[in-house]
Amino acid sequence: MRAFCVLFFRDSIMKFVDEATIDVAAGDGGNGCASFRHEKYKEFGGPDGGDGGRGGHVLALADSNLNTLVDFRYTRRFEAQRGEHGKGSDMFGTKGDDIVLKMPVGTIISDAETGEVLHELLQPGELITIAKGGDGGFGNMHYKSSTNRAPRQKTPGWPGERRALKLELKVLADVGLLGMPNAGKSTLIAAVSNARPKIADYPFTTLYPNLGVVRVGPEKSFVVADVPGLIEGASEGAGLGHQFLRHLQRTRLLLHLVDVAPFDDAVDPVQQAKAIMGELKKYDAELYAKPRWLVLNKLDMVPADERAARVKDIVKRLRYKGPVFEISALTREGCEFLVQKIYEHIAKVHEAAQPHVEVDPRFAGNP
Template identity: 45%
Template sequence: MQFIDQAEVYVHGGDGGDGLVAFRREKYVPAGGPSGGKGGNGGSVILKAVANLQTLLDFRYAHRFQAEHGERGGPKNMTGATGQDLIVEVPCGTMVYNAETDELLGDLVTENQTLCVAAGGRGGLGNSSFLSNHNRAPEISLPGIPGEESRIRLELKLLAEVGIIGLPNAGKSTLISALSAAKPKVADYPFTTLVPNLGVVRKPSGDGAVFADIPGLIEGAHQGAGLGHDFLRHIERTRVLLHVIDITTLNPIEHYHTIQHELMAYGHGLADRPQLVALNKVDAVPADELEVITEELMASSGCDRIFGISAVSRRGLDELLPVIWDILEASKPTEDVMVEPDPFPNLVPPEMAPTIWT
């Protein structure tokens, strides 16, 4: 399956149906009068977040989404049929932007959360709506209002609690395969991983935390070098960063500072995120060399603890994971925090059916 995390599509709400000019003419009804009904409202284009999608691959070939138009009003004051809403499924974690203004329209994070991106038009009034004492036989009606239309840009940011970062060949994919059931491609050459990999790591309590292996971070990643510019956004939602460093390289301390510089240059608060540092492949170096590198890295980075691990032999993972669980528990959002005003009023709670026109 291809990993597509950006897409641009055109959305168009259904047009409202036209009102009807009609008169009631029935036997034994001497004063029938106008009976033209109003047109039906057009359907809306609504995005819905679902958990069974992981990429925006469906939007690679489908670029246009049109909701149904409302039907024309009928005689006997019958209102035209309302156009059906078009529900478009997107992965959880999809951010929706206006493609022309770059305005953020909404962020679909939770499952079944919806966002109306193109409201349907209201149906036009029939001639029965214009009946008055001054005009007993109106012959006018209103056309339906066109539905909203726009181009929107979809950007997927993976929903993961722990982001595994590091230079190519640091052992990130091996680590996530050792911790979870994920089976990413593992090889001894750089840029083996071309797309983010997700894996669920079980906690002692039985529930799981999602780990994301972020590929392609090299020097200059924030400016588009390597693959990092495309995938740095996927660690914006993480609550903990796990920085994996290959201790068998010539200068692991320089590698640490390379990644830290990229995080600071990219911004979005990544440099301030809680971060753990793990020296990988420690079973490939002598113990005294490991101790020296660890002390130098602690002095250079300011970290009070550096973990020595081996993703292949699972050495040190039992000491690393409890610290991650403690950080996640400490950073868990509390329910008694002050509720801020809703920045996205178009977002509809899952339990409420979207109603565009009343």
């Protein structure tokens, strides 16, 4: 039974890969050709050696249909085609074919040796060059001049770039869910979005991040991310959640889910909430400073006449001054109101992030 559990855990965690190291090699340029025209009845044919073709580039494409880097776990070396050599009769070499590596939106590409960040793929369809192909060498026709009518010079092609790259994925989501294992994060994301995470009545059912699109209305939506639950000591490596906290760094809002009706009476929701905030602060001060709303979940498990008192007690002991939402992700009570408020907040953040452009009054209203 123990062996089965270990295999199940490994298979589950391998479904999500957010780091990979790859080697890329652009194609070398083709060599130039030294050749002279040999045609009947043409005594002075002259040089006709063509240039070599450019080597193929290695490109990275941001693909919105991908959400892991698993394709780079087993295939780690990528080589583009080299350029064709130049030929006689003024024939230039054909350039090598480029290769395109599809990566999830949110991938950070860094130099594996220096750690320097080279690029971040933030927009779907974004295409960048991560290794440039070498230029082709010059043929002898390139050196022809009035004083050098029979050049024999030619040059080899330039080598293509070769790099060891580290790929790191930080998912792009507007809202991130925080909470202890079994706080109801997966149930909430399943209730309000198109995501269908695994849900069960034991901790650590979420072993890798889940993304869901919440549709509020026509052309009105936002993306929510659910990561594995945190436990005390997560910033030192305990549990699973610390491995995926990076995916919350690009969110605009954090929802801190608190289980107000834990199965174990000895468990204090307030102490759990304080532990989460402590681990968040230890991991990243900027992440801790993000807007964070308190969401009290599982109110369906609390008698109706006790709800107000329990909510008031939790908020008071946490000394929390921000927005508080009372929901039941299981019955969806309060979820619609929460979604509307989230969308309003995200829309304001998007609007504030748009650059302000001054319009000349003479052209205002003109097409």
